[in-house]
Amino acid sequence: MSPQKPPHDVVIVGGGSAGCVLAARLTEDAGTRVLLLEAGSSALPDAVAHPPAWPSLAASEAGWGDTTVVQQASGAPVALPRGKGLGGSSAINAMVFARGHRTGYDSWGAHGATGWTYDDLLPYFQRTETATSGAPGRGTMGPLTVGPAEPPNEVLLACLDGAVETGHRRAFDISGGLEEGFAPVDLNIVAGRRQSAADAYLAPALGRPNLDVVTGATAHRLIFEGTRCVGVEYGADGRTHTATAAGEVVLTAGTIGSALILQRSGIGAQDDLRPAGVDVFHELPGVGRNLHDHPRANLVHRTQRPVPEGRNNHGEVLGTLRSTADAEGPDVQIIFIDIPLPNPVAPVQNGFTIGISPMRPASRGSLRISSADPYAPPVIDPRYFTAQEDVRAVLSGIATARRIARSAALAGWGVEEVSPGPTAVDEKSLADHARRYFGSYCHPVGTCLMGEDAMSVVDSGLRVRGLDGLRVADASVMPSITSSNTNATVYAIAERAADLLRSS
Structure with a gap:
């Protein structure tokens, strides 16, 4: 025994x-x-x-x-x-x-x-x-x-250049918890795995x-x-x-x-x-x-120039920013994604996505x-976007993302916003789109x-x-x-x- x-x-x-x-x-x-x-x-x-x-x-x-x-x-x-x-x-x-x-x-x-x-x-x-x-x-x-993507995707580097071009800070270590701005983020990828x-x-x-x-x-x-x-x-x-x-x-x-x-x-x-x-x-x-x-809302873009195939996690560059000048800290994240995510407007075969998420949601x-x-399955109700301040934070991020997409750094890619699309310009239509077509960023706490x-x-x-x-x-x-x-x-x-x- x-x-x-x-x-x-x-x-x-x-x-x-x-x-x-x-x-x-x-x-x-x-x-x-x-x-x-x-x-x-x-x-x-x-x-x-x-x-x-x-x-x-x-x-x-x-x-x-x-x-x-x-x-x-x-x-x-x-x-x-x-x-x-x-x-x-x-x-x-x-x-x-x-x-x-x-x-x-x-x-x-x-x-x-x-x-x-x-x-x-x-x-x-x-x-x-x-x-x-x-x-x-x-x-x-x-x-x-942990460290940044090696090598980074070209379209995401262009988005980063666009963020800097439109007045945002180029951070040194966006993953460290001390900086605001845009930079390649650290990833849990070692030797390609x-x-x-x-x-x-x-x-x-x-x-x-x-x-x-x-x-x-x-x-x-x-x-x-x-x-x-x-x-x-x-x-x-x-x-x-x-x-x-x-x-x-x-x-x-x-x-x-x-x-x-x-x-x-x-x-x-x-x-x-x-x-x-x-x-x-x-x-x-x-x-x-x-x-x-x-929650995360997405701006999906079609490009005329082929986007290189993603070899890392698809979202290698992100930015943290404040939705208002008097915010206590960064409360919006913008992440650049090297694939066109599924969207409610039209299928996109070649392009990229800009994701916008309220980082300090009140809902x-x-x-x-x-x-x-x-x-038995649980009953899960996060009540996303029931607090109006979360919607306002996303609207701020959408405005920033659109300026980046229109920057000279991305002009050579032939960028066209598909979702929500160029006809969505007023605050109500953008807010309605964000509330209806969002997904979880998978961070429940x-x-x-x-x-x-x-x-x-x-x-x-x-x-x-x-x-x-x-x-x-x-x-x-x-x-x-x-x-x-x-x-x-x-x-x-x-x-x-x-x-x-x-x-x-």
Whole structure:
């Protein structure tokens, strides 16, 4: 008989960006036994490694296939991609690795959270990365190798020149969180291949005897003794299993998954739980609330000159800017995309897209379980563009994008705007177009809000309020969304969570 293994000290639920970081960091201590549970597979489609193929991944087995309810703004549901499998969304996203601008973290303490400013997070940002730019304040010894596209697409460089020509600052390091302006953005692409959290963090740790990884494991509910979380019930291979934790359980299932697991365990607002047939175990009204995301409107252009085939992530250059002179920080992102995205006006065979997204959206929505069944789809309602200030921010970005498209730097490409098109010139028609024909930028956050007030779900130490032995450490804890793509911040949250767990 083989000797029985000791119980796990920490059970991590969710093998995405945060889960991979925690599994790797915690098992650096040989005396800490860790179990990582992931609902998806360890064997992902070959296209995952091929950067230009990422738009196809959300509809593959590497994605959950979530959609929102019909949105008030558009009258239609919106696809909300999230990763399923080791690496999570870092295995299917567009590989942009950028810290939010430092001003975007200033409001994180509004609900009482302490120790989560940009300066507090900076050591953890640095710990994640080896930045090839060599810019001040960037990491030099982290697991992730990040840098601009090599080589960049010609049409995107022309867009960058157009931005500078029309009066915008050429940033040196747009990914570092300190600059505004336009520049090539850092990407999680190494030697022409995607580098996910599973690649950078988890794979080097898989040989450690104190780490166990179970894939195909869907978390059903949390198990408690009194108010202490002692384990997780999960389904795998058609059977129900129990994993116990001598120390703590950490939810890293993302903004959608972590909140759903709490709700299925009876933790949340009674108005959400009882209609789903779940008894209230611990009332926390903030669970599933505060859901928000970056919506993105697109200006699609046809060009007479052939656009080179995209070899990287298609969106290699972006800009951050303020929609008004008195904005507290950059609140609009413009990203140049080397393919003509599908649009409602006319198909485009050759061209490019300029995406515009409000980076500090005011619109807030909710998430709730539809049933106690862990395999039932959730009810997701981000309520995109229900706040008028989000529409105004996009209108500002559209005006900027159009000036760039008309610049001399792009004149040689023979640019023609197809969607919304040259006839859409007044504010109402542009606002209507943005509200109707937007998509998710795939950055949902906030459903397990961090703070110390009544609507907070976790405290400043990421502990679920009112319970013991249970933390959440992923994008769901962000009180407000970062003013850029969110994945780099998720890595930093997880790095800090590892320190918090080690010191507890």
